[in-house]
Amino acid sequence: xxxxxxxxxxxxxxxxxxxxxxxxxxxxxxxxxxxxxxxxxxxxxxxxxxxxxxxxxxxxxxxxx
Numbered sequence: 001x002x003x004x005x006x007x008x009x010x011x012x013x014x015x016x017x018x019x020x021x022x023x024x025x026x027x028x029x030x031x032x033x034x035x036x037x038x039x040x041x042x043x044x045x046x047x048x049x050x051x052x053x054x055x056x057x058x059x060x061x062x063x064x065x
Contacts, residue, residue: 005030009042014051024057031059 007030012023031040042059 003038004041005038006041006043009044010046012057013044013046014048016051028058 007023007027009023009027011019012021012027014020027040027042034040
């Protein structure tokens, strides 16, 4: 049975330290542990423009924003 995990990724888009860093590291750790039938969905909608590019965020290939 496939599993889907959802996570609010907004803090990672606008904060380099603190909760932003913790969120980015959590996503990296979770993405590295996913099985082939599991998905990680990131919610990142905000009115505030992202401060960092997707490369700077270090999102794994399997994670999509």
